[in-house]
Amino acid sequence: MNHLKDNYRNKAIVVNTICTLYFLLFLYAAASKLISYDKSELQLAKSPITTDYASTLVWLVPTTEIIIAILLIPSKTRTLALYVALAMMSMFSAYIYAILNYSSSIPCSCGGVLENLGWDEHLLFNIFFMILAVLAILLTTDIHENKILPDHKQEPIPV
Structure with a gap:
């Protein structure tokens, strides 16, 4: 029984760690964009994909983060x-x-430390965080589906 309890606790620790990483990433990214508001808007305006939406995205993205x-x-x-x-x-x-x-110009609307990454590295960084999100979703689903341990005497592990 301790093995099951440890298994759930370990899953909860992994989920909490991933959520903390995302929390820090999104707050950092939002703060960087808002602190460098003019620069962020200019870079979004230079992008061939976001030019028409720069004035909206400059607020929408950090607010969403x-x-x-x-x-x-x-x-x-x-x-x-x-x-x-x-x-x-x-x-x-x-x-x-x-x-x-698909673009001839490559602007960067990133801020802070991420601004120092090349585009390929930034894509790998994002994919890594996408994998972490999928892992956390799967673990959270597993924890919620098996919240009460088989002997029903122990408290569920919070996630």
């Missing part, structure tokens, strides 16, 4: 937040892929 970060905190909204984080990272990755393969 902050909302996702907040939703990762309570366990009741964590699964939703992980799905939205996965969708957001997928959109960022699709944008990078499109820029790399």
